[in-house]
Amino acid sequence: MATLILAEQHQGQLKAGTANVVMAARELAQPIELLLIGPGAAAAAEQAAALVGVDRVLVVETAAPCAPESQAELIAGLAGRQPGQLLAEASVQGRSVLPRVAALLDVGMIAEVIGIDSPTVFRRPIYAGNAIARIESLDEVQVLTIRASAFAPAEQGEPPCPIVRLEQALLPTASRVVSEVLSTSARPELGSARVVVSGGRGLGSRENFALVERVADRLGGAVGASRAAVDAGFAGNDLQVGQTGKHVAPDLYVAVGISGAIQHLAGMSGSKIIVAINQDAEAPITQVADYTLVADLFQALPDLERAL
Amino acid sequence: MKVLVAVKRAIDPNIKVRVKTDGSDVELAGVKMALNPFCEIAVEEAIRLKERGIAQEVVVVTVGGSAAQEQLRVALALGADRALLVELPGPLEPLNVAKALTRVVERERPDLVLFGKQAIDQENSQTGQMLAQLAGLPQATCASALSHAAGEWIVEREIDGGRQTVALRSPAVVTCDLRLNEPRYASLPAIMKAKKKPLEMLDGTALGIATKTHTRLLGVQPPIQRSAGIRVQSVDELVSHLKQRAGVL
Numbered sequence: 001m002a003t004l005i006l007a008e009q010h011q012g013q014l015k016a017g018t019a020n021v022v023m024a025a026r027e028l029a030q031p032i033e034l035l036l037i038g039p040g041a042a043a044a045a046e047q048a049a050a051l052v053g054v055d056r057v058l059v060v061e062t063a064a065p066c067a068p069e070s071q072a073e074l075i076a077g078l079a080g081r082q083p084g085q086l087l088a089e090a091s092v093q094g095r096s097v098l099p100r101v102a103a104l105l106d107v108g109m110i111a112e113v114i115g116i117d118s119p120t121v122f123r124r125p126i127y128a129g130n131a132i133a134r135i136e137s138l139d140e141v142q143v144l145t146i147r148a149s150a151f152a153p154a155e156q157g158e159p160p161c162p163i164v165r166l167e168q169a170l171l172p173t174a175s176r177v178v179s180e181v182l183s184t185s186a187r188p189e190l191g192s193a194r195v196v197v198s199g200g201r202g203l204g205s206r207e208n209f210a211l212v213e214r215v216a217d218r219l220g221g222a223v224g225a226s227r228a229a230v231d232a233g234f235a236g237n238d239l240q241v242g243q244t245g246k247h248v249a250p251d252l253y254v255a256v257g258i259s260g261a262i263q264h265l266a267g268m269s270g271s272k273i274i275v276a277i278n279q280d281a282e283a284p285i286t287q288v289a290d291y292t293l294v295a296d297l298f299q300a301l302p303d304l305e306r307a308l
Numbered sequence: 309m310k311v312l313v314a315v316k317r318a319i320d321p322n323i324k325v326r327v328k329t330d331g332s333d334v335e336l337a338g339v340k341m342a343l344n345p346f347c348e349i350a351v352e353e354a355i356r357l358k359e360r361g362i363a364q365e366v367v368v369v370t371v372g373g374s375a376a377q378e379q380l381r382v383a384l385a386l387g388a389d390r391a392l393l394v395e396l397p398g399p400l401e402p403l404n405v406a407k408a409l410t411r412v413v414e415r416e417r418p419d420l421v422l423f424g425k426q427a428i429d430q431e432n433s434q435t436g437q438m439l440a441q442l443a444g445l446p447q448a449t450c451a452s453a454l455s456h457a458a459g460e461w462i463v464e465r466e467i468d469g470g471r472q473t474v475a476l477r478s479p480a481v482v483t484c485d486l487r488l489n490e491p492r493y494a495s496l497p498a499i500m501k502a503k504k505k506p507l508e509m510l511d512g513t514a515l516g517i518a519t520k521t522h523t524r525l526l527g528v529q530p531p532i533q534r535s536a537g538i539r540v541q542s543v544d545e546l547v548s549h550l551k552q553r554a555g556v557l
Contacts, residue, residue: 010469068437069446092467096449099402099437108403108522111432121526126430127325131334134526174477175446178462182470195556219557227486237452237466237487244426244486252556262324269534273554275546290537290554293546303543308557 004079005034005054006071006088006097010182012043016189017089019051019153024146025087026053026154027116033058035078038066042165049160057163060170065180067173068093072100074168080105083140085119090145090247091191098143107139112247114150128243129266148191149249149270183236188222190239195221196250196268198241201228202257202279202297209234211301212256218308224248224268226258242267257297260285277301309456309478311354311363312418314409314436315347315383317376318429327530334528343379346424348386350484352491353454354422355387362456365389367416371396371408377507384502385494391505392416396512396519404519406438411515413443418479420461425450425483433483440481448474450485 003025008015018034025032034048035058042061049057060066060074079086079101086101088094090112102109115123120137122144190196197219199212209229216223225235227242241248243266253271258264260276260283268274269288276289277300286292293300319325320340328335343351357363368383369392370376380391394408413421421443423436433449440447452471453464460475466485476482494502512519540546550557 015468067446069440072441092450092465095433096437096447099434100441100447102434103403103406103438103441106403106520108401109432109434110523111434125531126528127319127334128428128431129531130325131327132529132531134528136524136526137522138524139522173446174480175448176475178473178475180467180470180472231487236470238469243428243431252550252554269531273550273556274534274537275550287536288534291540291546291549292537293540293543295543300543304547307543307547 001030001084002082003028003030003032003085003087005032006075006086006094007034007036007048008089008091008093009036009038009040009044012040014044014047015089016153016192017091017148018048020148020151020192021087021089021146022051022053022154023151024113024116028085028119030084031055035075036060037071037074038062039064045163046160049163050156050158052155052157054161056161059163059165060168061165062170065177066170067175068097068100069173069175070170071097072104073171075101076104079141085142085144087144087146090147094145098145102143105141105143107141107143108137109143110135110137111145112147113144114147128262129269147247149247153192183238187216188220190222190224190241190246190248193222193248194250195219195252196224196241196248197221197254197256198224198226198258199229199234199256200226200258201232203229203234206234208298211298214305215254215301215308218305219252221250221252226264255285255289256301258285259283260288309363309419310365310367310416311357311420311422312413312416313350313354313366313368313383313388313422314439315351315368315370315379316344316424316427317341317370317372317379318344318427321345321428327528331527331529333525341378343382344424344427346426346484348491349486349488350422350424351383351386351388352489353484356489358387367392367418369394369409369412371405371512372400374509380507381502382494384505384507385499386492387498389505391507392510393507394510394512394515396517398519399521401522402432402434403438403522405435406442407519408512408515408517409435409439410442411517413439420479421445421481423481423483425485436481436483445479445481446476447481448476449483451482452485452487454482454488
């Protein structure tokens with residue numbers, strides 16, 4: 001038995017949520033192998049090897065980005081050797097690759113795991129978080145995506161575990177990456193940040209959205225947005241918090257000008273402390289907020305920035 | 309070219325589901341059902357491909373019980389040309405649905421298979437990718453723009469941290485995200501016309517689809533309910549609460 005984690009990295013930088021997936025894997029109490037694939041995998045391996053609980057890091061360094069098709073073949077080859085568990089973060093990439101692996105292994109997949117009751121029994125939210133299902137896997141191999149915000153990050157420790165470089169020839173695929181535009185931000189990753197400040201339609205414009213960003217920066221937090229704000233072009237799609245966007249559970253979540261549609265609540269209601277700053281005293285977000293400030297956003301945000 | 313759109317019957321997105329009192333599952337008896345919103349986006353995209361002259365035929369398919377005919381008629385009213393319903397007994401787990409759809413892909417030989425990126429009920433986000441694997445096709449999930457050039461599908465994807473454009477050799481599987489399009493409403497004449505469009509029922513067992521039970525639902529709980537906290541009157545009061553009471557600053 002072993003647990004294999006498909007980890008993510010970008011240009012040699014390990015994705016922050018990986019540490020949370022390692023913590024989930026530790027609950028399974030089996031040796032943990034962590035796999036990194038793609039350009040930059042070798043550089044990210046050093047960071048992965050220092051995570052407490054990881055027993056071995058497997059690296060497949062490639063020149064070009066690796067399509068989900070070839071990743072799935074490679075992972076199924078490694079994970080299918082013996083009964084065990086295969087984990088990835090429930091990110092866009094994890095959700096893209098792992099179902100293919102499950103299909104290759106002819107096993108089911110359990111998505112968005114937020115709790116591990118036993119090596120075969122898991123908890124996951126369904127219906128926009130309005131219900132939590134307990135699900136038992138009946139397969140020999142469990143394929144799981146982990147909601148990073150539901151688990152604490154594994155610590156960075158020492159000494160680092162062994163790093164093994166695998167020489168794998170990846171098969172050519174019928175897909176290729178044409179281009180990629182990634183937002184470069186010095187802010188922490190939304191999914192694992194300790195503080196998140198999110199803006200909604202109430203901000204009114206992309207320019208006004210900067211008020212939210214400034215408060216986030218004062219707090220050293222990440223910036224989020226409601227679907228309405230993303231649709232209106234105030235913020236990038238990768239900042240969307242909610243049922244179909246990112247799921248966050250920070251210590252402090254500040255919702256500015258966000259009414260609190262059920263789909264938004266599904267993405268953040270696990271936050272420890274929720275603050276709502278809204279012009280509308282009756283907005284649904286006030287029903288879940290620990291602190292509500294009914295105020296003009298364009299006064300309250302600069303005031304807040306100064307007070308912090 | 310032919311576009312196959314796989315759709316799912318799901319709870320109406322405006323309805324808040326409740327957990328049954330015995331905790332065995334959620335209450336779906338008498339609850340209004342609809343075409344899953346992401347599947348609606350997939351149907352819309354297929355119709356637009358036809359309107360742009362890229363596709364000639366749009367076939368919509370679902371797997372499940374006969375009640376799902378209702379959602380297929382909705383897709384036909386939106387503009388799909390014909391519909392298929394694969395009747396499959398037993399649990400509709402993503403892998404079983406994907407196996408059924410693989411048979412449909414073998415039969416129909418589409419140039420493109422469209423899915424919603426997830427269903428709003430079980431939120432598995434798996435079936436499209438599983439079908440792609442079983443049918444040996446390339447995939448792009450979370451599409452926010454789609455076009456066709458020189459035998460390839462060009463897909464813009466919403467990924468973590470930004471956007472990515474991929475080119476997939478045809479045939480391919482694409483799952484549709486929120487910002488791909490805004491679905492139209494079906495007109496009354498279109499709804500009437502849809503009643504006469506072909507809807508074929510296929511017996512999943514007769515197609516030789518070998519389903520398996522991979523998971524068992526042990527129970528369902530309501531989430532921990534949050535209650536409304538306190539109203540603060542000023543930014544200073546808020547900050548002092550966050551520092552002293554909540555201890556998060």
